[in-house]
Amino acid sequence: MKNYNDYLSYSKKINDVYMSMSVLNWDMETYMPKNGNKFRAQQLSTLASIAYDLETKPEYGILLDNLSCDNSLNEDQKRNIFLSKKKFDKKQKYSAEFIKNQSILISNAFRDWRIAKEKNDFNYFKKSLQEIVDLRIKETKILGFNDHPYDALLDKYEPNLTVKDVDLIFDDVKSKLVPFISQISQNNNIDDSFFYQFFDHEKQWNFGIELLKQMGYSFDSGRQDISAHPFSSSFSPQDARVTTRIDENNLSEMIWSCIHEGGHALYEQGILAENYGTPLGNSISLGIHESQSRLWENHVGRSLPYWKKNYDLLKSIFPDQLKHIDCHMFYSASNNVKSSLIRTNADELTYHLHVLIRYEIERGLIGGEINVDDLPLKWNQLYKKYLDIEVPSDSQGVLQDIHWSHGSFGYFPTYTIGSFYAAQFYNQASKEILDIDAKILKGDMSDLLIWLREKIHVHGRRFDAKDLCKKITGEELNFKYFMKYAQEKYSNIYKLKD
Ligand code: CO
Numbered sequence: 001m002k003n004y005n006d007y008l009s010y011s012k013k014i015n016d017v018y019m020s021m022s023v024l025n026w027d028m029e030t031y032m033p034k035n036g037n038k039f040r041a042q043q044l045s046t047l048a049s050i051a052y053d054l055e056t057k058p059e060y061g062i063l064l065d066n067l068s069c070d071n072s073l074n075e076d077q078k079r080n081i082f083l084s085k086k087k088f089d090k091k092q093k094y095s096a097e098f099i100k101n102q103s104i105l106i107s108n109a110f111r112d113w114r115i116a117k118e119k120n121d122f123n124y125f126k127k128s129l130q131e132i133v134d135l136r137i138k139e140t141k142i143l144g145f146n147d148h149p150y151d152a153l154l155d156k157y158e159p160n161l162t163v164k165d166v167d168l169i170f171d172d173v174k175s176k177l178v179p180f181i182s183q184i185s186q187n188n189n190i191d192d193s194f195f196y197q198f199f200d201h202e203k204q205w206n207f208g209i210e211l212l213k214q215m216g217y218s219f220d221s222g223r224q225d226i227s228a229h230p231f232s233s234s235f236s237p238q239d240a241r242v243t244t245r246i247d248e249n250n251l252s253e254m255i256w257s258c259i260h261e262g263g264h265a266l267y268e269q270g271i272l273a274e275n276y277g278t279p280l281g282n283s284i285s286l287g288i289h290e291s292q293s294r295l296w297e298n299h300v301g302r303s304l305p306y307w308k309k310n311y312d313l314l315k316s317i318f319p320d321q322l323k324h325i326d327c328h329m330f331y332s333a334s335n336n337v338k339s340s341l342i343r344t345n346a347d348e349l350t351y352h353l354h355v356l357i358r359y360e361i362e363r364g365l366i367g368g369e370i371n372v373d374d375l376p377l378k379w380n381q382l383y384k385k386y387l388d389i390e391v392p393s394d395s396q397g398v399l400q401d402i403h404w405s406h407g408s409f410g411y412f413p414t415y416t417i418g419s420f421y422a423a424q425f426y427n428q429a430s431k432e433i434l435d436i437d438a439k440i441l442k443g444d445m446s447d448l449l450i451w452l453r454e455k456i457h458v459h460g461r462r463f464d465a466k467d468l469c470k471k472i473t474g475e476e477l478n479f480k481y482f483m484k485y486a487q488e489k490y491s492n493i494y495k496l497k498d
Pocket of ligand 1: 290293
């Protein structure tokens, strides 16, 4: 391996292995029969070790070193080499023993978490969670950090994001969003009970497909299937898939998960195929990915113009269930802000308090200020403090999320960061796209999609998230755009006075 072309084909080869794993994972969540489990796990583990060998091969490291000093490369090529080398160097820091130990601890933790959740008893999870936390603390030392050990974990999901950044964001959430939410809760008399009638599976499915088409999602370069938990999975820009979940007794579940996953997949479909298999052919970070799903889900899919356009169709599909509901009632109900126990069911405002709670706990665990033993108590105290609700059980409390059992620490904040990026991007899009509301009112999303493609999708990983945000909006991530959006929208819905 000598030149940039050798690098390209090698990088694509690594990517091919990862994409093959993704196809197997997608299949596992959608169509694989129950008994397929055992050999599927083996197949995935074989592919994972092939990928690991390719990625850590010394010749590849030498090639990256040489190309790092090659001044004949153009800016994009240099960026690819820079990012591939960064990843290579990071991989070198982990011993084979660490990787092996990690996969054992995670599989134990996942098993124990499931039992604990089923039995509604945190004690079954305590020991393996402690082992995972110890492992992550060890990892922060392996990776290194400047200020706070948790920085090293944040960086895995959102490169260059630090505790300092996240603290700043959540200080704003605490001082501005929390009082706004309590103001709303004193004025909330929205009735959303009509969502919880019987809505036929196939009719829901067809409506969801129409929404995806309207967004500009290409079914020639993707497809939708059913899974237990909605997700999106991309194997190339020409095969970026989504899944949804349909509950015949809850209409809202399908609608907004469809739009959310569609937003993720539009990002993947917009990445340039010519960059396949290189860092520039990848999305930037989890936060930027989530900004795309939330922008479509909330800023478009929970807006009044959107439902002025789409409500008639929905009502014609379910005339009996929606007989007494007009467009405005539907819009208000889809923006019902209410404290609740479960993060994944939360509205777009209280959602961030769920994330704040997890962030404070993770930061404390990794920083050594919180003990695993105290988690249920700590969790329940924070739910009382920020959401003003009593947590009735561990299953509905500290055990509700899968993330910790998967060993994911540093992941949760990307949900909130993503939403706040979405608000800042959408604010900018509204300034640059002429009369965006009128276009949405006509069901014409093409200008918005083109804007997102040009500003974000086509660049792949050309810029870091922070730089991209500055390039698009002229400033770093700033909570004020989310707050402004929330205030305008919800003051109107709940008839609040300043
Ligand atoms: Co998402």
